[in-house]
Amino acid sequence: MAAPASSNDQKQQRRTFFHVHLVSDSTGETLSTLLKSVAARFPSAKPLEHVASLVRNHTQLDSVLARIEQSPGLVMYTVVDPGMRRRLEVKCAELQVPAIACLDPILNALADYLGLEQASQAGMQHELDEDYFRRIGAIDFTLAHDDGQNTWNLEAADVVLVGVSRTSKTPTCMYLANKGIRAANVPLVPGVDPPPELDSLRRPLVVGLTANPDRLSQIRTSRLSNLGSEDRAQSYTDTDGVREEVRNAKRMFVRNEWPVIDVTKRSVEETAAKILTLLSIRRGGEG
Incomplete structure (x- = not known):
């Protein structure tokens, strides 16, 4: 007769695993930190992270889209280039997975408040300034x-x-x-x-x-x-x-x-x- 499952085993069985793709044209640190913060609110859920950093051309994006198709899941991204953003959003829509432009609400609110245009250069926060x-x-x-x-x-x-x-x-x-x-x-x-x-x-x-x-x-x-x-x-x-x-x-x-x-x-x-x-x-x- 099999021994009854321990409470730790039961918790492990109830844990929900899900794929998360972090796509960034910079280091991806912002996305990683944000994911950890929000995932902490769901103790029974365990994100399986797929990190794609420094994605700055369409060839690199092709590899990212292939990985998303292979392991569909939530997509969090910070990508400046409009064409690459559009391709990523269209592919996610086809796969019926959510794509979240994590910095957009903050950037848009700040642009409206300051009355200034956003810079369009990737990775500016990591410049040697x-x-x-x-x-x-x-x-x-x-x-x-x-x-x-x-x-x-x-x-x-x-x-x-x-x-x-x-x-x-x-x-x-x-x-x-x-x-x-x-x-x-x-x-x-x-x-x-x-x-x-x-x-x-x-x-x-x-x-x-x-x-x-x-x-x-x-x-x-x-x-x-x-x-x-x-x-x-x-x-x-x-x-x-x-x-x-x-x-x-x-x-x-x-x-x-x-x-x-x-x-x-x-x-x-x-x-x-x-x-x-x-x-x-x-x-x-x-x-």
Whole structure:
């Protein structure tokens, strides 16, 4: 007699798989991000992504149309060329699959509001312009100032994140760097004095990151297990010790009047969004 299906197996059986074709004359990053955002609203549905990026001529489009015909499904596209758009839309209509020009509503609304014409060049958002080099510079800066490195130069940062181990300082800094924000982070280590440079910072926005001690202890235990370093677990993961670390960190944040973000239930993106809001307010206050 077969064993009854587990709840996980049942969930897997109920999952709906569907094809999604992401067609872009640029990198396709916008479409991929948009798909992830909307698919998250349908937990039982699993998109099977077919990515076609840098589609800029009709020969490339022929291959895309053949793939759509072979695996019909939702088509999301960002294509500037009118002739290629028309061919894609006609083919989708023939196959009776929806084709969504994802940026059109926003572009049309912005054009109407500004009273300006849209540029017709593909991939303009990825040109090697001032913004591009600003982001590259921010990434270089963030890598050089990760985990307490080069604290002598913290005044050049836009944002400095401070917190105990495993409060998502590094991934949050990297996310901010990809937005063009020069982000540094300084870890608070038991028994080690914070760098004195923190006390004299004037230009950067300094933000304290904290988290639930029990959750931090679990994360640290899991990390040490993955690294095969369980022998350090007693001092690094002890719940009482972690609580004391978090208490001391919070006292430091209050003493310096730094804004504090609890990352326990926040994704890196949510934490970064909060920091960007704080930075915008700060910069607005500075005129």
